[in-house]
Structures are given as C-alpha cells and as structure tokens.
Amino acid sequence: MILILKSAYGFDIGSDVVSFSLPAFAAANNLFPPVQIEYEHVYSNKTNSTCVFWDFDKGIDGDWSTDGCYAEYRKFKLTSCRCNHFTNFAVLMSVFKFSEEDTTALSIITWPGLVTSILCLLITIFLHIYFWRNVSSDKSKILICLCTVLVLAYIIILAGLNLTDSSSRCSAIAIVLHYLFLCALCLMVAEGIDIAMSILIVFSQGRSNAGLLLSFGLVFPFVIVVISMAATQFKGYGTEQYCWLSVSNGLIYAFLVPCIIAVLVLGRWMVGGKLNNSTVKLYQLVKPAMNQKSDYTKTMHMASHTDRVHQSTVGGVWPH
Secondary structure (H helix, E strand, O other), X not given: OOOOOOOOOOXXXXXXXXXXXXXXXXXXXXXXOOEEEEEEOOOOXXXXXXXXXXXXXXXXXXXXXXXXXXXXXXXXXXXXXXXXXXXXXXXXXXXXXXXXXXXXXXXXXXXXXXXXXHHHHXXXXXXXXXXXXXXXXXXXXXXXXXXHHHHHHHHHHHHHOOOOOOHHHHHHHHHHHHHHHHHHHHHHHHHHHHHHHHHHOOOOOOOOOHHHHHHHHHHHHHHHHHHHHHHHOOOOEOOOOOOOEOOOOOOOXXXXXXXXHHHHHHHHHHHHHHHHHHHHHHHHHHHHXXXXXXXXXHHHHHHHHHHHXXXXXXXXXXXX
C-alpha cells in the first residue's frame, strides 16, 4: 500500500512509499539475499537519493531510518534499494534547486561564451585550411582535429545538455560528450608531446608522427568510454539535471582521473619542466655562435615567451 508520512528535515519523499507484510510465522528480518526494490523518482529537481524505511520505534512518533537498507545503484530517475527486512520503504531526496538568479547567470555566461568559442575555433580551422601550404605540419593536423572536437562538443552542449526528458537520449548525449571531451584532453597531450619531440629530437623533421598521435587522441578516449559503459551498464550517463556524468555513482571519475593525470603530470612535468630545460640547453648551445650578447638575451626572451604559448596550448599552465 501507499502511506503518506512526514518527511525528514531537509529531505522530501522522492518516491511512493511501499509497505510489505508477511504472516506472523514468516521471517521478516535479516533476509538473505536482501529484498530489492526499484523506485521511480517523483521529483526531477532534487538529488542525492537515500534508501530508507519507517522505523516506528525511532523517536516519539517514528522517523525514517537507513538501518539495513542501502542504494544498490542510481540511474536516470531511478534508484534501486536493497533491504534485509520488511517494513515501509521509500526514497528520500535532498532538496536541490537552482534559483532563478543562478539559472539566469549561468545562461548569460554559458551561451555567449560557447558561441564565441565556436566562432573562434571555426576561424582557426578555416585559416589553417586556407594557408595549409604554409602551415602544414603535425602540430597543425592535431590542432585542426582538436578544434573540430571542441566545436562538436560545444554544439552538443548548447543543443542537448538539458534534454533530460528522455533517459535514452540523455544517456546518448552524455556518452558522446564524455568521448569528445576526453578526445580534446588527449589531443592537447598529443600536441604537447609533438612540441616536446620537435625540441628534444631536433633532427627528426623528416618523420611524421601525426598518425600515431592522432590515434592516441581519438582511440584512447574511446577505450575509456567503452570500459566505463561496460563497468556501469550505462548507469550514470545522464542525470535528472543535465546530460552529463553522474557524481553519485562515481562515473564522473572516468573523466576527472584522466584530466588530473594529463594536466598535473604530463602538462606540468613534461611540458612545463623538460620542455623549458631543453629550450634553455638548446640556446646555450647556440650562444657561442652569436656575435653579441644582446642577440642571446633577445633570443632567450623570445624562447621564454614561445614556451608559455606552447604550454597554454596544451594546458601546461593550468596547474600554475
């Protein structure tokens, strides 16, 4: 049956309340395996679902309790609970809702920012294609691919990030965004590797590594996404608020962990450290061939600025 009971402080009842009863001689506690109940959420503007039951012995009039109950998994508008006893069950949802001011501010920031980014990325792609004879290189190929990936990701964000009315469509959008942003991350790392190789291995100009680096930037993210989908059975792709990775079941770490590794380790150690040292050593070798000290100073100053531009391209200055 459905019971109408008071909600705990700070929470609302986010599902129907289900009650089970058994004959007096049947065991109702310490059930193994625990009984499984799947609830459909009543609200779409609340998060952090908790599996509870009504404990008549708690307090004066009874209250919600989590003893013996836990959430087996959470997915789009659904929570699966397991409990080792029978009583009155429900799902509590913590109150969460963006204010109208917050929503307006986010829209003001998001839409113009993404549209501006898309225009700048398209201009970058057009200029590289138009002047391809002059700028043809591995770095240019990687950069065009990176810009294309970001344009696709930004367009999907503008068009479908809030399409949460359909769970299957929202999950598909979240999967595509997961892949595209991982591609952008890996392509930035690939660009950093190419820049480092062009300085560390000075005499490798005749050999192109674009195919290998692009494969890393496009295939490795696909592997991560496939593993994530297999491990979670698509649970966590799409939430009730946005078509993105869920925080509650930990799927967001399938994106955060590669970000941390790429930015903090590769970006800072390899590009920010070894690339700087290699540039200094390279110009120290060139110094004896220069006629004047001012030439050396200007060259080192230019090299320092060039390094900073390279680092910003691949995310090397983010941790600074």
